[in-house]
Amino acid sequence: MEKLKGLIAVGFLRLFALLPWRAVQAVGAGLGWLMWKIPSRSRDVVHINLSKCFPELGPQELQRLEQQTHRDIGKLLAESACAWIWPAKKTLKLIRQVEGLEVMQQALASGKGVIGIATHIGNWEVLNHYFCSMCNPIIFYRPPKLKALDELLQQQRVQLGNRVAPSTREGILSVMKEVRRGGVVGIPADPEPALSSGLFVPFCGVQALTSKFVPGMLAGGKATAFFINGFRLADGSGFKVVIEAAPEAMYSSDVEVSTAAMSAMVEKYVRAYPSQYLWSMKRFKKRPAGELRWY
Numbered sequence: 001m002e003k004l005k006g007l008i009a010v011g012f013l014r015l016f017a018l019l020p021w022r023a024v025q026a027v028g029a030g031l032g033w034l035m036w037k038i039p040s041r042s043r044d045v046v047h048i049n050l051s052k053c054f055p056e057l058g059p060q061e062l063q064r065l066e067q068q069t070h071r072d073i074g075k076l077l078a079e080s081a082c083a084w085i086w087p088a089k090k091t092l093k094l095i096r097q098v099e100g101l102e103v104m105q106q107a108l109a110s111g112k113g114v115i116g117i118a119t120h121i122g123n124w125e126v127l128n129h130y131f132c133s134m135c136n137p138i139i140f141y142r143p144p145k146l147k148a149l150d151e152l153l154q155q156q157r158v159q160l161g162n163r164v165a166p167s168t169r170e171g172i173l174s175v176m177k178e179v180r181r182g183g184v185v186g187i188p189a190d191p192e193p194a195l196s197s198g199l200f201v202p203f204c205g206v207q208a209l210t211s212k213f214v215p216g217m218l219a220g221g222k223a224t225a226f227f228i229n230g231f232r233l234a235d236g237s238g239f240k241v242v243i244e245a246a247p248e249a250m251y252s253s254d255v256e257v258s259t260a261a262m263s264a265m266v267e268k269y270v271r272a273y274p275s276q277y278l279w280s281m282k283r284f285k286k287r288p289a290g291e292l293r294w295y
Helices: 002-016 021-037 041-053 059-085 088-092 101-108 124-134 147-157 169-180 213-221 255-272
Strands: 095-099 113-118 138-141 163-166 184-188 198-203 206-211 223-232 239-245
Touching: 002 059, 021 041, 021 059, 041 059, 059 124, 059 147, 088 124, 095 124, 101 113, 101 223, 101 239, 113 124, 113 169, 113 213, 124 138, 124 184, 124 223, 124 239, 138 147, 138 169, 163 169, 169 184, 169 213, 198 255, 206 255, 213 223, 213 255, 223 255
Parallel strands: 095 239, 113 184, 113 223, 138 163, 138 184
Antiparallel strands: 198 206, 223 239
């Protein structure tokens, strides 16, 4: 049954990817509208996350942000379907603007291991193609449950000669080895880790369990890092890639300082593009001792 589900899902993606880009955007917006209108657990998670992280918003402002968030999630799903099927060269045409390219170039020329830090904001599937077109990284990712979909993603994410590493013990070790030998890796900053692998640090006014993985590899300047994200342009024509050097505090040997600095950078992007963040993700599932669960 799982194999059949996977084949159906991949078949649907291949059909969907035949649509022109403007139609993809329109269908995505429509899908987001349905997600906003139809009661679901995902919609509840978006509401909880936004109300906790933006307590200063009044009821109407919060509702508008929730509605736009669902519209952007719908677009993300539609866009990603194309990025998973299209040849990388076609997807790369959606990158309309790049800001901070010199930051990446300096990091790649440093002679150290390089970590490109991404966030679940805008569209990271399109961003993946851009990042891999600029260097030859190992992309760290969390495999989907459907095997057929995972196989498709692995194929698509290595079109440009790079490699992928799943979030398993073996994958973690391969990423660490690559950084130590002076290679390049791409790692998302915001998936919630196991309690033993993270620290509770501030994020949008609340405490969020945040991974120590990247800060641990940067401690003492053993490697260098930059943030790289792809934000959706307001006119729907494509994306703007923004690259920014990791702040000095992220190289601190004090893991709490470095992890908080990484979280602060993610928060900066989220506040700049609040509706483009993946608020349907259960980012705050684990809570500090004594605090009630959110979901």
